[in-house]
Amino acid sequence: MVEKGLLIVLSGPSGVGKGTVRKEIFSQQNTSFEYSISMTTRAPRTGEVDGVDYFFKSREEFEGLIEQGKLLEYAEFVGNYYGTPVDYVRETTLKGKDVFLEIEVEGAKQVREKFPDGLFIFLSPPSLSELKNRIVTRGTESEEIINNRMNVAREEIEMMHLYDYVVENDTVENACEKIKAIIVAEHCRRERVEPKYKKMLEAK
Ligand SMILES: Nc1nc2c(ncn2[C@@H]2O[C@H](COP(=O)(O)OP(=O)(O)O)[C@@H](O)[C@H]2O)c(=O)[nH]1
Numbered sequence: 001m002v003e004k005g006l007l008i009v010l011s012g013p014s015g016v017g018k019g020t021v022r023k024e025i026f027s028q029q030n031t032s033f034e035y036s037i038s039m040t041t042r043a044p045r046t047g048e049v050d051g052v053d054y055f056f057k058s059r060e061e062f063e064g065l066i067e068q069g070k071l072l073e074y075a076e077f078v079g080n081y082y083g084t085p086v087d088y089v090r091e092t093t094l095k096g097k098d099v100f101l102e103i104e105v106e107g108a109k110q111v112r113e114k115f116p117d118g119l120f121i122f123l124s125p126p127s128l129s130e131l132k133n134r135i136v137t138r139g140t141e142s143e144e145i146i147n148n149r150m151n152v153a154r155e156e157i158e159m160m161h162l163y164d165y166v167v168e169n170d171t172v173e174n175a176c177e178k179i180k181a182i183i184v185a186e187h188c189r190r191e192r193v194e195p196k197y198k199k200m201l202e203a204k
């Protein structure tokens with residue numbers, strides 16, 4: 001029987017660097033885990049691609065997915081819906097592959113209820129002023145939305161105790177190294193052979 005894959009959840013306030021850190025981790029290793037692309041009703045930002053960054057949906061389509069039970073979890077974040085496709089997560093973990101979710105705190109709570117054995121990591125900013133600086137510098141949101149997201153950020157930071165680990169994103173390199181080390185340690189704790197070494201042993 002194939003061992004079920006681990007669910008890895010990364011949360012953190014808007015602009016802290018979740019996307020940057022995740023992309024760096026995925027670009028570095030011959031990844032043993034898969035990224036779950038979320039559904040959202042948010043409009044695509046310049047350069048974002050449907051089916052790569054998100055599956056972009058209308059509100060009606062999204063509400064249809066909720067009714068059909070197609071989402072593992074979902075939440076409304078600053079005026080838009082975001083949710084995780086349940087079929088993808090189920091199929092991938094059943095194949096024995098770990099799945100990496102990048103989701104906000106309310107969704108992470110729902111995942112924790114369904115998968116208490118998941119690995120929950122909170123990415124924190126060095127300071128609120130640096131958080132604001134990053135989100136402003138990214139240049140993708142209006143001033144009003146940035147202010148709303150900064151208010152939500154305070155509430156999210158207060159929830160960091162719900163996570164198994166808090167990693168500060170001081171530099172992308174440090175944050176990636178810490179997250180990768182946590183994942184290896186948590187594989188050991190769950191008595192799983194690290195996928196990279198499993199492959200190494202299987203190879204001739
Ligand atoms: N609950 C939930 N949150 C999600 C999902 N996908 C993305 N998010 C979160 O929604 C929030 C807003 O995402 P986005 O608009 O892309 O802004 P960004 O985090 O600033 O890049 C972030 O905290 C994301 O991690 C999802 O499938 N479910």
Ligand SMILES: Nc1ncnc2c1ncn2[C@@H]1O[C@H](COP(=O)(O)OP(=O)(O)O)[C@@H](O)[C@H]1O
Nearest residue numbers: 014015016017018019020134138169170171172
């Ligand atoms: N460690 C870091 N130091 C400085 N800037 C960073 C760091 N990590 C990310 N950034 C920058 O901060 C901005 C927000 O990062 P992003 O990955 O989009 O955040 P999130 O996905 O959490 O909203 C981007 O402009 C990114 O280049």
